[in-house]
Amino acid sequence: MPLFELPDIVDEHRKIIHVDMDAFYASVEERNHPAFQQKALVIAPDPRKHNGHGVITTANYRARQYGVGSAMPAIRALELIPAEQLQFIDPNFTLYRQVSQQIHQIFATVTDLWEPVALDEAYLDVTHNHLAVTNPAQLAMIIQRTIHRGLQLTCSVGISYNKFLAKMASDYAKPFGRTIVNGDQARNFLAEMPLSKFQGIGAATQKKLAAMNLTTGADLQAVPIDVLTQKLGKMGYIIYQRARGIDDRLVKAQRQSKSIGNERSFNRPIFSDEQVEQQLLKMTNQVAKTLKTKNLHGQTVVLKVRTLDFVTYTRRKTLTQFTNDPQIILPVVQELFTELALNQQPLRLLGVTMTNLVSQAFQEINLFEEDNDEYFR
Known part of the structure; x- marks a missing residue:
């Protein structure tokens, strides 16, 4: 018997959307340089010009098919991608920040409760929103469509009742995906996930869990809380809750002039x-x-x-x-x-x-216009 057990209290009243831009830096470069769309684009200094040095910031989906990803040594792209397909480009963070600000302006037209995580992702609490839309899936579609039509960029969105599940959902179907995880789906959704995909479980914690023969969400759901807290302390308590779809963290609103x-x-x-x-x-x-x-x-x-x-x-x-x-x-x-x-x-x-x-959106975009975009049929 476990030393103690806690009731699983799941608060489902909130409506949270996690927006994750698809291969953001690479997509911005492809938009500005359409020829790059036919290349395996790697955002990194060309190692042939820097004595083999450099780290990959990100890569487009064509490059990822060769096994290239962020944080890899740039020289590895030369080994994996045929030279005639490969295109290096130095990162332009000034440009990426400018585009990120334009995306944030769109978020602010939807809700005051939005929290950027990085230049390319953010949480939005749309429980109450400026558009008076009660269906969060419809709001997610509006956000995707507005970004696509206004900026010629795509994003994937996750929709759920807390930040953890919304983040997990946005990763589930990329690129340009839209995934909803409701309360009655949460445990099954998490059960099939490898722990390597759980937000907040880093490499070191994964090793500790693997040593306990825990590799999936289902494995984690079967472990009593006292076992996890004995092995992992506070992190064990957090992981126990996450595996059951519990996350009470609030979306931290951006300060804005009244x-x-x-x-x-x-x-x-x-x-x-x-x-x-x-x-x-x-x-x-x-x-x-x-x-x-x-x-x-x-x-x-x-x-x-x-x-x-x-x-x-x-x-x-x-x-x-x-x-x-x-x-x-x-x-x-x-x-x-x-x-x-x-x-x-x-x-x-x-x-x-x-x-x-409110933040100024793109005035030429009608958020509720008839949807003729094939991406949303």
Whole structure:
């Protein structure tokens, strides 16, 4: 009998998507250089030019068919891939970071709860989301389609009720896959997996488990918790939970500005319509410029006005669309000011603010348009 046993408490209320870009660095290079698509592309310095030195960052799927993968010595690619098929290219991390930021902007249009793991992968908690879509599989498809149409890149997605299972699911069907693991499927899904594919089980822990004749999820599920904790300590407890589909880690939200504003106090109060219009124009343009710099757009316009006798008025209007266009924002600001009917009272302060912000997506992409892409049929 085990020394102690814990009840398996599985929290299935969350909806988590793990997005993993397919051969990200290589795919970006293939997109920018279509000729590379016909090559076994290896992202690494050419070892023939560096005295045999260099490590592979990643490789495209054609190169992977030859057994080439990340973290291998670059010279190994020369041994495995025919010379006429092989193409080396130095990694361009500045470019990859730029593309990663564009992908992150798409995530932010779906949910505020998204957590990047690396340039090419992230977790999204879509339990509550900006698109008001309750089906996480539909959201996953929208994300894949938006990235594909906007950036000409593909990703694989895993959908489940926690981060561990979502990550395992995204690895299950690559490239361009979409895998769902529900609560009643989790144990069977994990049972058939080799422990080498379990997220968080490194080479050293795999050796310890192999010494216990544990090589699959099913093997792990059969071991009492006290045995695992005696052998592996805290890691044993975590592995015990993961093998049963338990993972309570939260998706850590990215910090984002709640509002962007510009206001000014006047030492000499202003009162003429011309002065007010000039100030509102300057403030609106500054707010719009800041929004664009931060890749944000907002939906609610806020006007703040303070009179000579220190009476402060705040008025706001929510638009039917998100924007960072000053030509859209300014008429709303002017409308709000007109509605105050201050009749040229001297003013001590004016302020223009945009709230209800989200990251700016690709405006030309309609997330809900009719799907005619053969990839999604």
